[in-house]
Amino acid sequence: MRDEVKKNRLTSFHPSSLRPHPFVCVPVCESRAIDLREAIARASEIADIIELRLDFLPGDELFKALRNLPSLINASARPLIVTLRSREQGGQREMDDNTRIIFWVEHFLYGKPHINYADIELDLVLLFQKREKAEGKAMLDWERVICSQHYFAGVPDNLSEIYDQMSETPARILKIAVQAEDITDCITIFRLLEHAREEGREMIAVAMGDAGVMTRILAPSRGAFLTYGSFDETQQSAPGQVSARELRDVYRVHKLNQDTEIVGLVGSPVMHSLSPHIHNAAFEALRVNAVYIPFEVRNINEFMRRMSNPRTREMTWPLRGLSVTAPHKLSVMNHLDWIEPSAQEIGAVNTIVIEDGVLRGYNTDAPALLVPLRARGLNLIEARC
Template sequence: MTLGSVSLTSMDLQSTDEMRRNSTLICAPIMAESVDQMLIQMKRAKELGADIAEVRVDFLKSFSPRNDLETLIKQGPLPTLITYRPKWEGGQYDGDENKRQKALQLAMELGADFIDIELKVAQEFYNFIQGKKPEKVKIIVSSHNYECTPSIKDIGDLAVRIQATGADIVKIATTALDITDNARMFHIIANLQVPVIGLVMGERGLMSRVLAAKYGAFLTFGSIEAGVVSAPGQPTIKDLLELYNFRQIGADTKVYGVIGNPVGHSKSPLLYNAAFKHVGFNGIYLPLLVDSVANFISTYSSPDFAGYSYTIPHKEDGLKCCNEVDPIAKEIGAISCMIRRPVDGKLKGYNVDYLGAIKAIEEALGASNGAPASVSPLAGKLFVVVGAGGAGKAIAYGAYEKGARVVVANRTFGEKLHLLCHLFYT
């Protein structure tokens, strides 16, 4: 197997029987304080399905380079990426730079598959090793921006600078201030003609880690357990493989998701991704932490971004971004989902919130009401809706259509009045 100019024939890749649809590898950060703990973590990472172990030797409390590296490289059950990250690039090491580079050189001599060196000192490192690099070893030259995600031009210029060092693999990690920042990284990954690792850190950057497989990144990172991460926003290996069906993501995979703020609590990705997998649908469903719906929609205008669910607080803003709105959604004044039509790329909004909510209430009331099947058990009932937001509007609409007497309780009178007028005078 190859990806760009980097041979992977020696890699102990997982899931070869799964007919994986991409070559993007899953790399597990190993950040224990002792070599023994690291070996245990590497074994666990392999069991979970990782392809590579990033051995963060800067986390070791006591590091004896020759003995420890030989043990980790020779006894580790996965191909190794040795990273010795200094504090000035977000790592733990705060010692002599010459000793750090000497340890990385030693890692190459001992058979590491990859080593990571920071762009800031890459040329110094290449001079240090004087071209003495085993053919098997691939050098990743990396740059980490913990403040923002620059423009496409600036990221592109950065990638050129990294390539110019002689890097086998380009690694660029930035920070998401907005979910639209991911689009700039996708552009770089898709257009750079060398193996590239392109990641956007933070919760708003999650999609970059999952869709790395769609755009052809060399690898993505997955943690062994939730919360124990080497960078903000890192998903677990289990989530990548089981929740997001990572191996089956391809260039033609359609992207769906739930738009909200906050959105991490949503169970929608669990439901939709399981359904997609069950029926063999080539799609991925993501939690999308969106600040501005309009910016999100205009940025991700590709036909591959095919549809969204909407949750708080964006149900009404979503309606404003539709090219066409279903009549019921228009009456409600909010949408719960949006679909991009394949034929013309137009976005159509719908609202089905009221269907599930009203049906559940009717079923609960039906047994005790004794009303004929043709008459809703809500007919004539006093129906109180707390809140006049998108969901409140939908449920109030559904109850009113069933013949209930609707009362709306809301924090602000203006929204309540607007909703009541909408229900009773349209």
């Protein structure tokens, strides 16, 4: 019976099966082996797939978990991705390459069936591929391999070459994660997803950090195999990780598609804003196919040129409009085709509408303040604030 359940879990994730919606993956990042079973059960309530981050287990806690690994996986209601990442690779545990190799040999290679998916870093994937050729026989089930590479110091200049190297491996799924220094770093991620889709490759692509949040929300609608969402703030496995509940309930990632109109808040910082909760709730209530995203923007000039202006932007996406907050309300005016006279007089724009290739700027701050006061009969002539 367990084998049948496991077979059904895996079939739903096979590339030949129809995927009804994007997948949200919830990492389990416990520090005690005894807590893993309950944590997996909790994650199953909101996850489509779960990542078991074994590198979060310190000292002997890892070996306690490994003794029960098959039963943990078999008891899960969702497929599990098993990850054991060294600190050098961006993980939480100090270990040398031999330890990493021994782990996969003992728990995944040579036909061991219990791991649903194995997230294996590129260096080991290349090593196992080389050994397979030398031995002349299969060492592992490549259909269950996620070949991953992580960059926590920004976007490497040779990222396209790295993708090519990964795509030449037999791994079914490719994963690249980079640290976004500014929002324009997300362009590279969306290009990778487009390239992988054109080549028929399954891929996970993430820009980490607050500047990369849009990739976590939009990547599944651009063909990503999954997106990561934490169970809560204490269980984040990477910078800028949005909670799984927010991905589902606020951003509605399971409903987003290529036609979803995109709007958002431009500023720095913006992650504290309640605007996504307000606007996305309105879209859901009115059944509007749109999503409102926080855009953490440091360089407004590059964002407007490379991502916003339909005549110069470097990515194809249905960006419909922007809310603008500090510190960009003044500097953004240089990039607009038309500005309403009152906004010109005020010297600030907080709303941009993009329509027919034209960017129009407005200021709604003043009416939002004045209309309620006038409604109370206050005389505001020559008033100063």
